[in-house]
Each structure stands twice: as C-alpha cells, then as structure tokens.
Amino acid sequence: MLSHSPFSDGRLASCLRLLAAGDALLLTGDAVYALAADTVQRQALELMPDSVALFALEEDLQARALVSLPARLTAVDYSGFVDLCTRYARVNSWL
Amino acid sequence: MARSMLIVSRQSPWSGPGAREALDIALAGGAYDLPIGLLFLDDGVLQLAPGQHGATLQQKDLTANLKALSLFGVDKLYACARSLADRGLANTALAPAVEILDAQGLAELINRYDQVITL
Amino acid sequence: MKFAIALFSAPHSPASRRALRFAEAALAGGHEIVRLFFYQDGVHSASANIVAPQDELDTAAEWSHFIASAQLDGVVCIAAALRRGVLDAREAERHGRPAANLAQGWELSGLGQLHEAAQQADRLICFGGH
Numbered sequence: 001m002l003s004h005s006p007f008s009d010g011r012l013a014s015c016l017r018l019l020a021a022g023d024a025l026l027l028t029g030d031a032v033y034a035l036a037a038d039t040v041q042r043q044a045l046e047l048m049p050d051s052v053a054l055f056a057l058e059e060d061l062q063a064r065a066l067v068s069l070p071a072r073l074t075a076v077d078y079s080g081f082v083d084l085c086t087r088y089a090r091v092n093s094w095l
Numbered sequence: 096m097a098r099s100m101l102i103v104s105r106q107s108p109w110s111g112p113g114a115r116e117a118l119d120i121a122l123a124g125g126a127y128d129l130p131i132g133l134l135f136l137d138d139g140v141l142q143l144a145p146g147q148h149g150a151t152l153q154q155k156d157l158t159a160n161l162k163a164l165s166l167f168g169v170d171k172l173y174a175c176a177r178s179l180a181d182r183g184l185a186n187t188a189l190a191p192a193v194e195i196l197d198a199q200g201l202a203e204l205i206n207r208y209d210q211v212i213t214l
Numbered sequence: 215m216k217f218a219i220a221l222f223s224a225p226h227s228p229a230s231r232r233a234l235r236f237a238e239a240a241l242a243g244g245h246e247i248v249r250l251f252f253y254q255d256g257v258h259s260a261s262a263n264i265v266a267p268q269d270e271l272d273t274a275a276e277w278s279h280f281i282a283s284a285q286l287d288g289v290v291c292i293a294a295a296l297r298r299g300v301l302d303a304r305e306a307e308r309h310g311r312p313a314a315n316l317a318q319g320w321e322l323s324g325l326g327q328l329h330e331a332a333q334q335a336d337r338l339i340c341f342g343g344h
Contacts, residue, residue, distance in 0.1 A: 003229055003343050014137055020202035029228050029344050078239035085337050086215050092211040095222050095342030098333050116254055123325035210338040
C-alpha cells in the first residue's frame, strides 16, 4: 500500500522492485497520481506483470479528478479495501 | 507458534526519531522472544555505515541500539543490495553485519514473515 | 477476521482519516479490531488539546468518539507520546509538567502492546505518511 506522491518520492520505485507474482498494489492518497496519463509512473504501472493486481482507493481518484485510468485498475471503496486485506496474507504499508 | 514480524527501516539515522523508533519496535519484539527480522532498505542502509558521530549533532548515535539487537535476540538482519550500491556503500564493511539481498531475495524475505511494518 | 491497526501519522494527515475510515469499514464488515496502536506522530491523535477549525474535519475528536462508541482498545506508545508532549496525569506529575492532555478513553503503554496485538490479529494494518 502506497500513499505518497510518486513525483517527489522514491517509494513507488522501491516498492515496484519488491513486488512478486501474486502480490497486489493498492494506491491511496497522493500515490494515485502515479495513474496520471502521460507519466513515466503510469507507464511503470502498466508494465507490471499481469500476475500483480492493481487497485486504487476510489475517493482519492475522484478527489483528484483522475480519469482515463488503465484497464487493469480496480477502484475500491473502504469496504473493498478491507476485503483486499483479508484476501492477501500480509499488508505492507509504505509509511 | 508466535507470529513473525519483519520491520523494514527506510530512514536515515539523521532524519529525526524515525530510525530509532523502528529499532525500538524490533528491540521490543526481541524482548518478548518473538521472531523478528529487520531489513534496512533505501536510506535505512545509511544506519549501517561505520564511524558515524552523533555527538557532532548533539544526538545519541544509533550504534548502541544496533549493538543491542543481538542482545535482544534480533539476529535476522538484512540489507538491500541496490540501496547500498545507490549510496556508495556496496564495498563498505557494515556494522552490524547483515545479509545482503537482491530484489528476488527481498521479495522472498517479505513473504516468509507473517506481518510487515515499513517505516 | 481480526485486525490490529497501527497509526503512525498525526491526526491532520490524510493517513489518519484513511485509517479511521478503514477501521469503521472493518467493523461494519463484521470484522474485529483487537487493538488500535498509535506510534510516532500518531500519538497526537490522543491529545485532548487539538482544536480543529470549525469548518474542518476534527479527526482527533472522531478517533476519540470512535474508540469510545465501539469500545475499542486505543493504546498510545508512551515513549513516543512523552517525546511529543502527550501526557496523562501520572506522567505530567512525574515529569513536573503543568498539565495532562491525554484524552479520555486512551491509554499510555509500551511497544509490547503493539506486538501483543500483532500476535492476536490475523492482519496488522499500518497507516502513516501522507
């Protein structure tokens, strides 16, 4: 789980290197800016292997008016966020 | 069986209490005999550089806390090879000694633990 | 499922509100929260002295209300709290400070409480940063 802007911070790059098959990435807060069109961060997310699932917190997408999102992205509300945490064996938040 | 915890420390020792507070979580877990691993990642590897002098900045340096890890039974220490290389520490003798892992090794490490705290 | 939730950011951070909404959704979904643990700048959530502007969300007050109404265990790391000026009456007296500001319903304790919660929970979920 990431929550920092990918434009001013190395967490996204660092996290992407640690992802393994069967993992999922959840973008929250300013981390959803990684989905902005025409950015290298968006490109990096699109290039993740299919075995890594991509999620974002819906309220953060809406607040930032992020549209034309990647087809592989699933937006979740808080109930979906909780479900994700039950579905994966551990949750690693990049504080 | 006790659930294991990997603590991922990403902060430089000079950026505020963050690095010390990450070590404190590891030491507290060790005090309860819990299976604790500690991974130094990103700026966290800077904690392992030798010869640092906290007194210059009127700070306690982290050396004592790092040494205490083994006394508290926290002896599973790891560092990210890339983080070390990016910071010019690839060929430096680190203190305390840690197991250095590549990206594949890091992904496997995280999956071996029940819980992860990255700070 | 049993969750332990740890918060590392101050109540004015977006992460604090996110943690609160997550905790509410976890209970609404029929899950259990074994403990809320506040560490680093998260300890400010337990300050009774935060005055949010009237037209802004008062996340600290919401935390206090949530913990009281759901009868949850809200534990603040004592070492992190002392460093940041969040004291209960006992600590204020011990350190000769003029006032205690730990809000009602919260408890100062050690990091052992974080580990105990992590042992009891199926998942430890941490919130922090922005």
